[in-house]
Amino acid sequence: MSSEPLHPAAREVLLAALDQGYADPRRLHAPARGARLMLDNAREVVAGCLGVRPDEVSFTGSGTEAVHRGLLGLLRGRRRVGERLVHSAVEHSTVLHAAAWAGGDHLAVPVDRDGRVSVEDFAAACAEPGVAVAALQSANHEVGTCQPVAEVAARIGEVPLLVDACASAGRLPLPEGWSAAAASAHKWGGPAGVGLLLVRKGARWRNPFPGDDRVDERTAGFENVPAALAAAAALRAVVEERAEVGARQRALVDRVRHGVLAVPDVEVVGHPDDRLPHVVTFSCLYVDGEALVHALARHGFAVASGSACTSSSLEPSHVLAAMGALTHGNVRLSLTRDADETDVERFLAVLPGVVADIRAEAGL
Known part of the structure; x- marks a missing residue:
């Protein structure tokens, strides 16, 4: 799954805030001032968790919107310099869609078999x-591999860097060197429909969309104050517990990475060490991804296949293709905070039979 279930800390805050945070934070009456205090509190908590300034934090309607606003705003702020965008070949489709919408030239920097860019190649492109x-x-x-963001940022001079931190925010510290960054609350157990746009103080960012008379000039529309506060509560809880949860999930993922190799013709992808603690992806030769998803679902496992960006269409993953890995029959597991050894061992017990049955139906 790409979403984490709502964190208990978020649920408690959300229910309490629904009765208090309904008013427009721009107004001057008492309920509005209360909503404004809640929104400011959410911004303070997020800033503390991510190590940024409160005035660098904006709440958006999704991680996708945050990526679009962050990237397009940087491009608009630099249009006198040029229109070329440099990005890794494994960026989320939100980056690719925003780049296509903006027009101009964009260059994808190749990655190695683990899905990581070369600092030298990226700096040369910039x-x-x-x-x-x-x-x-x-x-x-999709595969969990961490990128050398800080090293790249140190090498690209004045070129501003957008960092999509949607997959890692809360689970790993925010890397250094960004001019704008994006995150998504549902990834760490906050409510869906809340994204974070971070714009570094002093960055040449210009709003790429029509403005709005809101408190935050970087966004548009009425903020969902209760959801923003719940997202902040979940982020704080995840950051506080990430050492323990991350270590436990990393051990479980290591077990999966080794255990699936008992199935013939299986390839595990992504960096074995420098990776997200909770994500693992592997591909099964001679197996249809959709059939694998449905078969595992019958055993109670919610997994994904195809591109993590366009999984509903089950299109081949551009991430796996860029890595030179198998693009069919792939399974992506994202462990929730309450996943345990029993879940993993049951998955590893079920998988060989599921794969064997699918291959047998295909006459293999």
Whole structure:
């Protein structure tokens, strides 16, 4: 699954805030002032958790919106320099869609078999004439590989860097060197429909969309104050418990990475060590991804296949293709905070039979 179930801390705060945070934070009456205090509190908590300034935090309607606003705003702020965007070949489709919408030239920097860019290659691409902005995810949403964001940022000079931190925010510290960054609350157990746009103080960011007379000039529309406060509560809880939960999930993922190799013709992808603690992806040769998803669902396992960006269409993953890995028959597991050894061992017990049955139906 790409979403984490609502964290207990978020549920408690959300229910309490629904009765208090309904008013428009722009207004001056008492309920509005209360809503404004709640929104400001949410911003303070998020800033503390991520190590940023409160005035660098904006709440958006989703992680996708945060990526779009962050990237397009940096491009607009640098249009006198050029229109070229440099990004890794494994960025989320939100980056690719925003780049296509903006027009101009964009260059995808290749990755290695683990899904990681070369710092040298990325820096060389950013040194080309007309490069306005660079985009590099903190960790891959699909295979878990972490990118050398801080090292890249130190090498690309004045080129501003957008960091898509949707997959890693809360679970790993926010890397250094970004001019704008994006995160998504449902990834860490906050409510869906809340994203974070971070814009570094002093960055040349210009609003790429029509403005709005809101408290926050970087966004538009009436903020969902209760959801923002619940997202902040969940983020704080996840950051406080990430050492323990992360270590437990990393051990479980290691067990999966080794255990699935008992199935013939299986390839585990992503960096074995420098990765998200809770994500693992593997591909099964001679197996249809959709059939695998449905078969595992019958055993109670919610897994994904195809591209993590367009999984509903089960299109081949551009991430796996860029890595030179198998693009069919892949399974992506995202462990929730309450997953345990029993869940993992049952999955590993079920998988060989499921794969064997699918291959047998295909005459293999």
